[in-house]
């Protein structure tokens with residue numbers, strides 16, 4: 155079998171690195187002889203590798219049209235032309251391996267159906283969690299389970315930022331700059347810090363774990379841009395750690411999908427996942443709780459997952475994701491969470507009573523409340539018991555109109 159690689163950038167160059175370093179191991183692991191045959195990119199001049207053993211082209215159609223190529227590996231990322239490349243390759247009866255979370259999240263359902271109709275595979279282990287095996291385990295080792303919940307730290311950039319804020323006490327903007335300098339965060343960090351990268355990965359995880367196709371615009375999404383060093387400090391004082399989580403869970407027979415920051419107890423396994431690492435914590439009805447942990451990004455780690463998919467195709471040890479059923483997500487209004495609130499208040503008699511009475515009217519019970527600072531710097535920090543999204547929104551809107559409250563500065567969910 156012959157493999158063609160489209161895109162020799164970050165992950166693609168990792169694929170070439172592993173081919174050259176572990177080629178003997180790859181060949182020995184394959185039941186059918188195969189090789190990395192053709193590379194496609196617009197420019198090979200900056201490559202750190204000797205490419206003389208490969209055919210080179212700058213035209214992806216030439217690679218996809220080549221009858222000698224059996225497996226097309228798409229690693230250019232983004233929407234188009236990646237989607238067209240994958241669709242064309244599948245239409246021509248070629249297996250496809252991709253790391254493209256966006257294409258799988260947006261067009262997976264149709265592309266899986268096309269792959270099935272053509273009798274080929276479309277695999278995407280590298281699309282979620284980089285080197286961390288999660289797609290195949292959900293479709294193989296964990297198949298005997300009914301998956302009840304999946305909780306992922308699936309974005310390394312935001313986890314690096316939150317960890318650094320936690321450890322250094324620095325502010326968001328300062329740490330973001332450091333992350334950009336170190337090459338972890340992009341010049342335009344919106345996709346990561348706004349939660350969009352995690353959103354696409356969550357949609358992919360939901361397809362695999364729950365076998366569902368959902369409307370991506372129904373998924374709740376909140377990024378980390380509003381988290382301040384004060385929130386981190388108060389969170390630390392309470393023995394909690396903030397993580398950006400991608401959550402999929404069943405509640406009362408309905409599925410909830412959401413991406414947002416969560417304050418976790420320090421002893422939760424996900425609380426110990428720091429820096430650029432990723433982890434996906436899965437709860438199955440049989441296996442119960444299980445966690446997958448490792449490097450969620452990076453050239454060679456992510457390429458490890460690409461090669462795993464290629465070997466699965468070569469050895470015919472694949473799984474399939476072609477049984478997606480459309481479902482409507484549980485209404486966000488009914489999603490229940492405990493909350494952390496931080497209110498900037500006027501330090502005068504009755505403020506706490508005013509806030510507490512609004513919360514009580516909306517059935518929101520306060521677990522603990524503490525005043526931080528004095529005078530104009532006074533803040534009230536509260537943790538609530540479980541409250542519905544709609545009750546929380548109504549109460550906050552009333553609290554916002556109190557003359558004694560100058561600002562609602564922090565609103566973060568607590569626990570999973």
Ligand code: HSE
Nearest residue numbers: 308309310311450451
């Ligand atoms: N930008 C992603 C992250 C890596 O920071 O985890 C690619 O999915």
